[in-house]
Amino acid sequence: MGASTEIKVGIVGSFGSVTEVVDMAVAAEEHGWDGFFSWDGMSIMEVDTYDPWAVLAAAAVRTDRITLGAMVFALPRRKPWEVVRQSVTVDHLSGGRLVLPVGVGVLDDGGFSAVPGEPRALRDRAAQLDDALAFLDRAWTGEPFAFSGTRLETSEMHFLPRPVERPVVGHHVPVWPVGVWDAERPPLRSLDRTLRHDGIVVQLSGDRGFDVPTPDDVAALVTWLTARRTELGLADRPFDVVLQGELPADRSAAQDQLAGLADAGATWWVESRWNPETATPRSLLDAIDQGPPRP
Numbered sequence: 011m012g013a014s015t016e017i018k019v020g021i022v023g024s025f026g027s028v029t030e031v032v033d034m035a036v037a038a039e040e041h042g043w044d045g046f047f048s049w050d051g052m053s054i055m056e057v058d059t060y061d062p063w064a065v066l067a068a069a070a071v072r073t074d075r076i077t078l079g080a081m082v083f084a085l086p087r088r089k090p091w092e093v094v095r096q097s098v099t100v101d102h103l104s105g106g107r108l109v110l111p112v113g114v115g116v117l118d119d120g121g122f123s124a125v126p127g128e129p130r131a132l133r134d135r136a137a138q139l140d141d142a143l144a145f146l147d148r149a150w151t152g153e154p155f156a157f158s159g160t161r162l163e164t165s166e167m168h169f170l171p172r173p174v175e176r177p178v179v180g181h182h183v184p185v186w187p188v189g190v191w192d193a194e195r196p197p198l199r200s201l202d203r204t205l206r207h208d209g210i211v212v213q214l215s216g217d218r219g220f221d222v223p224t225p226d227d228v229a230a231l232v233t234w235l236t237a238r239r240t241e242l243g244l245a246d247r248p249f250d251v252v253l254q255g256e257l258p259a260d261r262s263a264a265q266d267q268l269a270g271l272a273d274a275g276a277t278w279w280v281e282s283r284w285n286p287e288t289a290t291p292r293s294l295l296d297a298i299d300q301g302p303p304r305p
Contacts, residue, residue: 017272019302020045021281022081022254026291028060028068034291034298035069038076041301045077047111047280050084052121057286063096070104078107081254081280082188082211084115086129086138087122090145090162094169097146097183106174110146111211111252113188114139129161137161140203143185150182178248184208186252190215191223193230205239209250209278222255225274232275252278261303269305 021043023034035046046069048062062080069078078100085093101108114135115122122128122135129135141159148155154168172181186209190200197215204210212223212231223231232251239245253276257264268279281297283289 017268017276017305018044018077018278019268019281019304020047020077020079020278021294021298021302022047022049022283023065023294024049024283024289025057025286026294027058028065030291030295031060031065032068032072034294035065035076035078036072037295037298039073041299043076043298043302045079045109045278045280046073047078047282048080050080050082052087052119053124054116054119054121055286063100066100066108067103070100070107073104073107076107077109078104079109079111079186081282082111082113082186084119084121085112085142086115086135087119087125088142090142091149091164091167091169093142094146094149098150098169098171098173101173101183102171106176108173109184109186109209111186111188112139112143113211134161136199139187143187143203143207146183146185152181179208182208184248184250186211186250188213191227191231192216193227193234196234201235201238202242205235205242205244205249208248209252210235211252211254223253223271225270228253228271228274228276250277251275252280254280254282256283257281257303261300264303265305268303272305 021038023031038046048065050062051059066078117123129138137160141162145157149169150173152170152172154166156166157164173183175181185207187204187207189204189210190197190213192215214221
């Protein structure tokens with residue numbers, strides 16, 4: 011993390027048949043993209059929707075290099091012991107190429123709003139996210155453990171195999187929580203959650219929640235994160251600053267935008283196109299075939 015001229019570029023296979031989406035992962039690898047991402051929804055938008063773990067497993071066995079993940083896994087509505095099995099399976103199928111972007115989820119998804127007993131209040135979903143992440147950390151050690159969190163409690167469980175070993179972090183799938191950034195009042199709980207893990211999927215606060223961060227936003231965030239990481243004794247741990255959105259159609263303008271974000275300290279851009287009328291399978295494949303607009 012820090013000022014850099016290097017930025018990795020991924021893309022979300024947002025719409026298409028399940029076969030088309032997996033084909034997008036293969037094409038993304040062939041055309042030089044760094045990452046391919048599915049997405050996690052149960053009952054949201056009137057579009058064909060597939061299980062992200064199944065998509066990622068299929069992509070894992072048809073690719074060799076590209077990073078795989080989903081934007082983003084809504085852990086509060088998932089059973090963490092099942093996520094352990096799902097994540098380790100895809101991680102081993104891919105040879106250690108899985109990343110785990112995670113968040114509290116959205117109430118637009120019927121997986122929350124239509125199911126009695128699912129957490130709806132933001133505070134409850136955040137607490138459940140923290141429990142799930144702590145559970146994953148314990149499970150990935152490969153040691154037996156019982157768990158007692160704020161909203162989750164289990165007796166002893168044991169999970170093998172461990173994730174594929176990686177440099178520095180060991181047998182651990184990199185986790186990228188969504189973190190909210192407000193330069194005037196940095197939300198400590200949200201940001202510290204990201205710092206306990208391996209990266210941040212940046213979301214601006216308030217009315218700017220759907221805006222793409224500017225280079226000034228990213229630079230201010232990276233400055234704050236760098237100081238806080240030093241304060242917490244985490245400065246030597248790898249950490250990604252992940253942005254998502256839709257780049258300009260003009261390739262030169264897209265390259266300029268990525269260059270500015272990279273210089274500010276962003277390490278990943280994930281091209282995320284969520285309008286099903288324009289992000290057709292054909293248009294997504296065409297964009298993938300052009301390759302990433304590297305600065």
